[in-house]
Amino acid sequence: MSTEPLIVAMRQIVKVYPNGLRANDHVTFEVRPREIHALVGENGAGKSTLMKILYGLEKPTAGAIYLRDQLVHIDSPHTAIALGIGMVHQNFMLVPSFTIAENVVLGAEPLRGGVLDRKAAIAITRELSRRYGLEVDPEATVDAVPVGVRQRVEILKALYRGAEILILDEPTAVLTPQETQELFAAIRQLVDNGKTVIFISHKLREVKEISDRVSVMRNARMVDTVETASVSEEQIARMMVGREVFLQVHKPPLQRGEPVLQVRDLEYVSDAGVEVLKRVSFNVYAGEILGIAGVEGNGQTELVEVIAGLRRAVSGCVLLGGVDITRASPRQVRRAGAAHIPEDRLTNGVALSATIAENLIVDRFEQPPFTRGLLMQPRHIAQHAERLIEQFAIRAPSAELQVGMLSGGNMQKVVLARELSARPKLLIAAQPTRGVDIGASEFIYDQLVRARNDGVAVLLVSADLSEVMALSDRIAVMKDGRLTAIFSNTPHLSEEEIGYYMLGVKHMSAEEIAANW
Ligand SMILES: Nc1ncnc2c1ncn2[C@@H]1O[C@H](COP(=O)(O)OP(=O)(O)OP(=O)(O)O)[C@@H](O)[C@H]1O
C-alpha cells in the first residue's frame, strides 16, 4: 500500500439548500491520486451537489474538505481552479462565436502588447491537445463543431488553468458511443500524465469499463466506495437503488393495427445545404414499437424533428392518422395526436423558471379538466402533478418547485411524465433513457411497452443498440440519411448483424425495404 495522501477528502459534508432540501447528509468522499473515480447514484441522490461543493459553486452547510491532507476553504470556482480543481458541466459554458483557441484561453489570455496573442493561444491549444490526445482544430469556431469536440474544449480549458483534479459531470450523456470511446482514451491519457479524474455517470457499463473505484450515493448519503473490479453492474445497481433492478422487457405478442404514421420520400436539407434525409419512407402501426438504429449523426435527429414540426422538409410527406402534417407546426402536430420526448430535453423540453405542475400541463392547460370555461382549475392541475410526481418518482419536495431547482435527471423525468401521460396516437421517443438512472430506465421501458399494448404507435430512436433491440417490434436502420434496412423479424437478429447495416457494410434493396414498410 502506498502512503501517499489522498488527493481529495471531503468529510461529513452536509448541504441544505435554502428551500430546506437536504441534498448531502454527512457525506464522506475520498479520492486517491491518479485514479479514475466514478460517482453514481439515482437521480437526485446528491452527486452534482457534492461536486459543486468541491468546485466552489455551492457552499457546504457543514463539513470539511482536505486536499493532500491540507484543510482548504473553497469559496468559489476561482479558488478551486487555483487549487488545481477543474469541472466540466453538462451544459457547456463556451462562447459559441469564438474559436476553440480563444475559448481555451478565455479569462487567462496570453497577451501581446495588451491584446490577445492569437498565435500563442493557438500554439497553447495545439500543445495541450497533442499532449492529452484531445484532438481539436484550434482555429474552428465552437458553434461549428459537434458536441463531442465542445466537451474536449471544456477539458482543455480546465487543463490550461492547471487542473490536476478533473470533475466530469455526466460527460457521456451527450456523446455517441464512438465519442465516448474517444473520451475514455483521453481520460486514460490524463491519468498517465498524473491527473486525477472524478466521473459521474448513469451507465454502469461505462463505470465498469473506465473506473478504478466507484462511490455510490443514495438519498443524499454515501452508501459505499469499492474497487470497481470487485463488483458487478448488478451489484452497483443494487447499491444505488436498494433493490434488484431488471432491465428486461416483457412484451405480449404484437397486436398490430392500422398505420398511424406514414412517412413517404421525405427529404430534408440543412441550413448549411447538406442533404440530411434522402427519400425516407416507412410506417409506424398502432400497437407496435418501431426502433430506429444507427450511428448518431446519420439523420435520426432531423427525421424526428421534421416529423415533430421543428424542421421543414423540402419534399415528401408525413401523414398522422391520415392527416397531412408535413408542414405543420409543433402545436399542430400535437393536436393531430403526437407526443414527443425530445432528445435534448433540457433545452427543448422544459421551462426552467416555471413550476413542475406548470411544466406538466403546458401542452394541455387550456383543456379540461385543467381549464373549464375560461377558468384555470388549480386543484386538478395540482392533483395531476402529484400523481405524475409519484408515478415517475420525481424527487421533489413539492409540485410548486421551479423545475430549474431539480437535479438533471429529475428535469428529464418531468418531460417524460408529461409526454407519456398525453394519451397520444403516436409517441415519438428520442433517446428516452438518456440522463436518467437505471431504476427510472426500467420504468420508462415499462411505460413504452404499456403504450404499445394500449395501441399507441411508438417511434423509438436511440443510440443505445441494446435498448432498440430490447424494445422494438421492428427495427429500421439509418445510414447517411437513408433507411438501409427494415427488419420485421427482430427476435432472430443479432447486434452484430444490425451493426453491419449501421456501418454501411450491408444494405437491403429498395424493394425489400418497401415490403417491410
Ligand atoms: N439550487 C437548488 N435549490 C434547491 N434544491 C436543489 C438545488 N439544486 C439541487 N437541488 C436538489 O438537491 C437534490 C440533489 O440534486 P443533485 O443535482 O445533486 O442530484 P444528482 O445526484 O446530481 O442527480 P441527477 O442524476 O439527476 O443529476 C435534488 O433533490 C435536487 O432537487
Ligand SMILES: [Mg+2]
Ligand atoms: Mg446531476
